[in-house]
Amino acid sequence: MTRVRVGELRPNQLLHTFGVGATVDLPNLSVIVLGLDEWQHTGVDDISEDRLLAAVRKICGAQVKALRKPPYQPEVPGDPFGPWASVGVPVGLFPRWLRCPNPKCNVLAPVESQLFRLVPDPYRPERVRYVHDCAGSGNRRPTALPARFLLACRHGHLDDFPWMEFAHRGRHPGPGHALRMVERGTTGEAANLFVNCTECQASRSMAEAFGPAAERALPACRGRHPHLGEFEPCEEEARTLILGATNSWFPYLVTVFHIPRSQEALDQVVAEHWAQLQLLAGMERGMALQVLRNFDRAWQDLRTYPEDDIWDAILRRATQQPEGEDEEVLQIHEPEWREFTSRHPRQGRDFQVVTEPVPRSAADWLAEVRLAERLREVSALVGFTRIDAPEWGAVPVREQRRARLARGPVTWVPCAEVRGEGIFLRLAEDRVAEWEERPEVKRRRDQLLAAHRAWRRQRLLNPDDPMPPMRYLLLHSLAHVLIRELALESGYSASGIRERIYARQPGPDGEPMAGILLYTAAPDSEGTLGGLVGMGRRDRLGPLIEQALDAARLCSSDPLCAEHDPADNAQLYGAACHACLFAAETSCERGNHYLDRALVVDTLATSGIGFFAG
Known part of the structure; x- marks a missing residue:
C-alpha cells in the first residue's frame, strides 16, 4: 500500500472538524480519516484525566484504557524522508471517483480504473494530486478533481455516489461503458450537471438526485463505513450530499475541566503524568527514578523536586482509588460545581479561581462571582453522526445514532486539550426556588413539557x-x-465563548445547583489573555448584565419570536430565535435546545414569567 504524506491538520481539528470518519478537503485531494484500528502509536502522548476516562467508559465500555492525543512528531526541515514524515493520522482517498476538469475530456471514473495517476511531492505534501493524461505532459496535465456528490444516511454510513447505475437508471450496463460529467451552464447548479455514457448515450441530470425524485433514482443504503473498510446491514434511506457539506460529519464529544486532586503542587504534577508514571510504581526505587529520566515531558516538570518527594508522591498516587471509579465523579458537573463554589478552591497550574465581589445591582439575585483565571478543558471523541447533529443532552447517549470509531470495541479514544479563562456566576438558591414556584412559571413549564413530549414522539423516543x-x-x-x-x-x-450549565433541583441526588460558567479557550500553551476575566470585574460585570437583560427584552423578530408556541412543530424552545438567543454550535452545550427568553425577562407576549420580570 502506498503511503504518501498529503497535508497537515491541527490536533483540535481532528476532534472538532475532521475527526475519524470525516472527509478532509485538501487543495488537490479529498480524503477520509481512517478508523482507530489504523492509527499508529508512535509520537502519541497519553492524557491523565480520570473523570473523563470514567465518562468515556460509560459510553464506549470498560475496555477503554487510555485517552491519547493524535500522533505527532516535529518536522525536521530539509528531511522529508525522516522518521517524522511517517508519523501522523492515516487517511484514505475518498470519494474514489475522480473527474477530469479538461472541458474536452470531462471523464468520470473510479481511481481503480487506472485512468488517473498519483503524483506525490514529499517536499510540498499539499501538492500531492492525481492527474489525467488526456492533454499535455508534466505539470501541464490536468489535476483530477474528486466527484462532487456522495451518499449518506442517518446511521452514519457514507458511500460513493452510484454514478454508473444512476446514469443508466438503475441498471449496471457491464464493461465497456465510460462516463463523462458535462456542465451545461455557468451557475454550477445540479440541474445544469449531466452524467453521460459515451457508449450507449445514456444521460441523466443531477437534479434527479435531490428532492422527491431522489427516492426513485437512488438505491438503498449499503451500510458502508469507508473509514473502517466494511459494510453492515442498513435499512435507512440514502440521500445525496455535496462533498464538504457540514452535515456530512458531526462529532460526539465528552468534555471535562481539569480539577486539581490535591493542594500540593507535586501531587498535581504526578497526577497529570500518571499515564506514564504508573509504570514506575511496581519497580524498585532506584530503577524507577532512573527510568523516570527517560520520560521527557514528565521529567521536565518533576526535575525541580527532590527525588525522595517524587518517589513518595508516586507511591501515594498508586495507593489512591482512581477518581474515575467513584460513582459520584461519573456525574461530570458535580466535582466542577463543588470546586467553583468551595470556600477555598484548590489551585493548580491549570486551575486558578479567585473570588470577585458581587455587583451591587445584582446583589439580590446573584450569590457569588468567581473568576477562573486559568482553565484546562479536555475533550474526547467517542463517535460521530451524519445528516443530523447529535442531540446534546436531549437524547440519552445510548439512543444516539453514533457511528463507530473502530471495527471492534475501542481500547482508547483520541483527545485534545485547550486552556483558557472564564466567569462563574452562582445564582441565589432561594430566589431561584421562589421563581420555580410561581404559577406563571408552572404554566409555562406545562407548555414546554408538551413540546418536549411531542418532539420525542416524532423521533420514536420515550416521551416520558x-x-x-x-x-x-x-x-x-x-x-x-x-x-x-x-x-x-x-x-x-x-462563537469563541462557551457555556457550562450547572442546574439541579434540591433532592436525593445532592445539593441544588444554579450556576453558569462562561469561558473561552485556545489550543496553545498559554490559553487566552485575560479579556474575559476582565469583564467579570465588579465595576464592569454589573453594567454588562443590565445591558444584556435590556437587549433581551426585545428581539428584531418580535412579535413572532415572543409569541412562538413551543408546541408548534414540536420544538424544544420557546421565545428564542437566531436574532436573539441562538448561539453557534461551539458555544451551546445543548444544540440550541431548551431556550426561552420569556423565562429571563418580560417580552411583548409575556409578563411576570421572567426571573428578571419588572
Whole structure:
C-alpha cells in the first residue's frame, strides 16, 4: 500500500472538524480519516484525566484504557524522508471517483480504473494530486478533481455516489461503458450537471438526485463505513450530499475541566503524568527514578523536586482509588460545581479561581462571582453522526445514532486539550426556588413539557423521559443572553465563548445547583489573555448584565419570536430565535435546545414569567 504524506491538520481539528470518519478537503485531494484500528502509536502522548476516562467508559465500555492525543512528531526541515514524515493520522482517498476538469475530456471514473495517476511531492505534501493524461505532459496535465456528490444516511454510513447505475437508471450496463460529467451552464447548479455514457448515450441530470425524485433514482443504503473498510446491514434511506457539506460529519464529544486532586503542587504534577508514571510504581526505587529520566515531558516538570518527594508522591498516587471509579465523579458537573463554589478552591497550574465581589445591582439575585483565571478543558471523541447533529443532552447517549470509531470495541479514544479563562456566576438558591414556584412559571413549564413530549414522539423516543428542570432553561437562556453581550464588549467572537450549565433541583441526588460558567479557550500553551476575566470585574460585570437583560427584552423578530408556541412543530424552545438567543454550535452545550427568553425577562407576549420580570 502506498503511503504518501498529503497535508497537515491541527490536533483540535481532528476532534472538532475532521475527526475519524470525516472527509478532509485538501487543495488537490479529498480524503477520509481512517478508523482507530489504523492509527499508529508512535509520537502519541497519553492524557491523565480520570473523570473523563470514567465518562468515556460509560459510553464506549470498560475496555477503554487510555485517552491519547493524535500522533505527532516535529518536522525536521530539509528531511522529508525522516522518521517524522511517517508519523501522523492515516487517511484514505475518498470519494474514489475522480473527474477530469479538461472541458474536452470531462471523464468520470473510479481511481481503480487506472485512468488517473498519483503524483506525490514529499517536499510540498499539499501538492500531492492525481492527474489525467488526456492533454499535455508534466505539470501541464490536468489535476483530477474528486466527484462532487456522495451518499449518506442517518446511521452514519457514507458511500460513493452510484454514478454508473444512476446514469443508466438503475441498471449496471457491464464493461465497456465510460462516463463523462458535462456542465451545461455557468451557475454550477445540479440541474445544469449531466452524467453521460459515451457508449450507449445514456444521460441523466443531477437534479434527479435531490428532492422527491431522489427516492426513485437512488438505491438503498449499503451500510458502508469507508473509514473502517466494511459494510453492515442498513435499512435507512440514502440521500445525496455535496462533498464538504457540514452535515456530512458531526462529532460526539465528552468534555471535562481539569480539577486539581490535591493542594500540593507535586501531587498535581504526578497526577497529570500518571499515564506514564504508573509504570514506575511496581519497580524498585532506584530503577524507577532512573527510568523516570527517560520520560521527557514528565521529567521536565518533576526535575525541580527532590527525588525522595517524587518517589513518595508516586507511591501515594498508586495507593489512591482512581477518581474515575467513584460513582459520584461519573456525574461530570458535580466535582466542577463543588470546586467553583468551595470556600477555598484548590489551585493548580491549570486551575486558578479567585473570588470577585458581587455587583451591587445584582446583589439580590446573584450569590457569588468567581473568576477562573486559568482553565484546562479536555475533550474526547467517542463517535460521530451524519445528516443530523447529535442531540446534546436531549437524547440519552445510548439512543444516539453514533457511528463507530473502530471495527471492534475501542481500547482508547483520541483527545485534545485547550486552556483558557472564564466567569462563574452562582445564582441565589432561594430566589431561584421562589421563581420555580410561581404559577406563571408552572404554566409555562406545562407548555414546554408538551413540546418536549411531542418532539420525542416524532423521533420514536420515550416521551416520558424527563425534561430538564425549569432552572436549567432559565440558566441556559441567561447564559446565551450574556454570551451575546460579552461578545460585543470583550472583543471575543460569540462563537469563541462557551457555556457550562450547572442546574439541579434540591433532592436525593445532592445539593441544588444554579450556576453558569462562561469561558473561552485556545489550543496553545498559554490559553487566552485575560479579556474575559476582565469583564467579570465588579465595576464592569454589573453594567454588562443590565445591558444584556435590556437587549433581551426585545428581539428584531418580535412579535413572532415572543409569541412562538413551543408546541408548534414540536420544538424544544420557546421565545428564542437566531436574532436573539441562538448561539453557534461551539458555544451551546445543548444544540440550541431548551431556550426561552420569556423565562429571563418580560417580552411583548409575556409578563411576570421572567426571573428578571419588572
